Every structure is written in C-alpha cells, then in structure tokens.
Amino acid sequence: MKGKQICNGVFCLLLCLMLLCGCQKAAETQSAPSAEAASEESTASEAPVLAEPDRIRTVYEPETAYLCPPTVIQKVENVSQFEALASAPAPQGAWFMLNNAGNAVCLQEKEIPLCEVFAKCYGTVIPVFEIPSVSAAESLQAFTKASRTMDFLVAAGTAEILQPVSAIGVGKVLMADRVTETTSQEVWRAGATVVSVPQITADEAADLQLHWIAVVLKPEAEAEEAVQAALQCGADMVVTADAQAAYRVYASAAPEPSVVRKTFIVAHRGVHDHAPENTLASFKEAVRAGADAVECDVYITKDGHAVICHNETVGMYVTGGTDARAEDLTRAELKALPLKVEEAYADERFAFLDELMDAMQDNTVHLVIEIKTDNPGCAGLIRKLAEARNLLSRISIISFLPEQIAAAREQIPEVPASLLANVGISEPDKYLSSFYRNTTGQLVGYSPSMSFTPEGVAAFRHRGILINLWTIDGADAMFRAQHAGVTTLTTNTVGERTALAGLNRP
DSSP states (O other), X not given: OHHHHHHHHHHHHHHHHHHHHHHHHHHHHHHOOSHHHHHHHHTGGGSOSSSSOOOOOOOOOOOOSEESOOEEEEEOOSHHHHHGGGSSSOOSEEEXXXXXXXXXXXXXXXXXXXXXXXXXXXXXXXEEEEOOSHHHHHHHHHHXXXXXXXXXXXXXXXXXXXXXXXXXXXXXXXXXXXXOTTHHHHHHHTTOSEEEESOOOHHHHHXXXXXXXXEEEOOSSOHHHHHHHHHHHTOSEEEESOHHHHHHHHHTSOSXXXXXXXXXXXXXXXXXXXXXXXXXXXXXXXXHXXXXXXXXXXXXXXXXXEEEOSSSBSTTTBSSSOOOBGGGSOHHHHHTSOBOOOGGGTTOOOOBHHHHHHHGGGSOOEEEEEEOXXXXXXXXXXXXXXHHTXXXXXXXXXXXXXXXXXXXXXXXXXXXXXXXXXXXXXXHHHHHHHHHHHTTTOOOEEEEOTTOOXXXXXXXXXXXXXXXXXXXXXXXXXXXXHHHTOSEEEESOGGGGGGGGGSOOO
C-alpha cells in the first residue's frame, strides 16, 4: 500500500511539472511578437506538452434526498479558497476570474497561472473561467491547444468573447443580467449550452431547460440562501462562496426523495396507440394527452418538401405493396398513398412539416425535429418553414448525423440542437469522450438511448449539457428516468406522464 502511495505521489509530481512546462511554453509563444514566436505558436497544437489530455473529471456526489441537486460551484476569490479545492469533499466546480492577459486567474492576494489551476482541479473539480475580453479568450484558447487541456467551461457576457474558445471538450456559459423572451435564442446563438443569471423564477428556468439550456444561479447572497434559491427555482448549478455550506443544506434535506426540477415529456412520433405514427392525427392526440413536446422524423422529397416519415422507405406504412424511398417520391405521390390505418383514420395520409407547423399555431407545444435525411439543405428548409410561422422559439433539432447537427448550428444557430446516440451500459467518461469528439468542439445537447445510466446523466449535467433520453415507455421506466435527472423524456406512453407527479419539489 505504501509503495502505491509513493507511485501516486510521483505521478502527481510529474503531472504538475508537465503542466508547468505547458504554462511556460504557452506564455512564451503569446508574449513574443517575432517571426520565430509566430512559427512556434502555429505548431503548438502539433507538439502537445502533455502525453495525453487531462482525464475526464469524476466529481464528488453528495448524499441527499434531493434528486440531482444543483451542481455546486465554488467561487474562488482568495488563496485560502484555492488551496481548499483539494480538500474532501471537494466542490464539483470552481469559478475563477481570468486576468486580462488570459494566462492566470485573479485572486485577492495574487494571480495563479493556469497550469497551477488545472493541476489543482485535476481529476475532481470542473473549472469555470469567467473571461473579461476577446484577447483573454484568444490567449486561453492558445493555452488549451498547447497543453491539450479539456473538460472545463468558460463564461462571458457576450457571444463575441465566447467565440474564440472552440477547443474540444470546453463548454460555454453566457452570462445575463436577467431572463427575457429571447434569452434561449441568445444562448444558442452564442454557441453556449448554459446561461448564468443572478436570479430566475421556476417558470423561467423550466422554459430554458425545455430548450436544453442549463441554468446557473449566481446570486449575491450567503451560501445557504443561494443554495435554497437554486433548489426552489430548479437551477442546474449554483455558484456559492462556500461549497461545504451547500453540502450541509443537501444533507439536511427531508428523508423523502424530492425532485428539484421538472422532467418534460416528448411524444415519440406523436401518440400512435390508434392514430398512425407521424401523422397529424397522432400529433393532435399528443397535444390532447398533455405532452410538453412532440417529436417527428423528416426526409426531403424529390421536389423539395419536408415529409414526416420514420423509415427511409414507405413500405411499412402504406397499402398496395410499394416500398419506394420517400426521397424518390414527390409530395403529390406521397399524398396519394393510402396508409395502413384503422377505419377511424382512413383519411390520414403522410404529413408534411409545414402542415404540422400550421397545426401547432393554436397550442404552445414544443416541436422536436429529427433530421433523418443526409440532404444538406434540410436545416435551411426547417428555418424557412419555422420563420414563416413564427415558430423558431418552439423548435429543436436532433439527429444521429453529426454533419446535420453542424449544419443546424450554422444555419439556425438560435435553435437548440442535440446529438442522438445509441449507447450501452458503460463508464460516463467514455460517453463524454465520444460526445466531445462527435460534436467537433461545438457543444450541443445530448440525446442518448434508454440504456444510459444515472451516472452518465449526472456527468453531463455537471458540464451544462442536458439529457434528452429516448425511448422510455411505461410508468416505472419514466419514474426511474425522472430519478436520474433527465431533462426531456421521449416516450410512446405519454398517458403515463402522471407517474412523474408523485414527487414534490423542495
């Protein structure tokens, strides 16, 4: 055992030395304006300082009756708080103010180089860096590439400051003074998945979370008061001057389990117990059943219309034996095909996205659109249809295709986007690594399959990435998903949503 401790000590010492080297090299390349320095900077990412990237952090999980309480982020303002980060139980995150040069954090007594900050947080604490300027953001980006550091967040008050930081595995927080009707669009347009506010109501927080935006409450209040406010409004994270006080609040929770925030219900292809899936009738049934959102699948027809169909071919849905590809047919040809339906729905035909959007004008239900096609013009068409009906604020995009997620972020940046993934039971750090790679440095939402674990949900939530879980059917499974802390739950059994009403918010 003693030998193992010595080995661990040696490893930590070597890690710190490598990080210090990385910090020194980054500083050198940033301060020298010569041609030689410019050459060094251009090759920094090709010759990383560390042998491998900083590993995914495994944060402390407090024991409490609150289900998925807000992630505790320690505001680090002095040396004493900085030194205490390594003390158990450690805060789950640490909020730092970056200096104007972008190479150190500002404390009351002195500045601490970034390399020392990452060494202190290594493995257990997720750093959040509040960035004061574009130049500081550019400097942080250069350091990140040179040292191959990952798994942290950056925060700023404008999209312009957040934009230069684009490394893989770096989340973004848009800081706002208050919540408005356009906050969700502003957050997504900034390339962020998180908003930080000093105060927020439960309804405002819920609306942002339905848009897959994590909420950080950063109030000017005593620690216990701040944590209680975060619990009441359903925030995903809370910034406090005393992380241990937050844990004490969690430990003093009532013995009965209590949910902290709402779980939203998404009707998978509508409600199709009787009405055929992905038809206007099934979506109307979902609205009547009380779904928070409806989900549909989209291909592009031969003549450029967005048809709602789950399969690439139509044979499963129509009578007459044809099994043509939906994208090889025109709108008129698809409308002429009779569907396999019960007599009460004999007049139903393939629905089109413009028809569904028209039908949504008389309700407030959210629309989750899965892009199934590889047609690069799909995101642009969705934007055109939604803008014409004033529905941009009520739609979200999902897809298994990273290129379609990237297209959606480029063509409709104010709209939420979430990457679909069919996952097995595995370690959360493997989920995160895969997610980071597939989103190519642009964090979005995450939509994993039903086998995703509660530990995986928590790991993503701590990083401001909310989970849209699919497909969860039946009261028991929906109840377990709520316990795990998923934000939106896609289901074929919308009628079982009452199973989620059994737990009271704090």
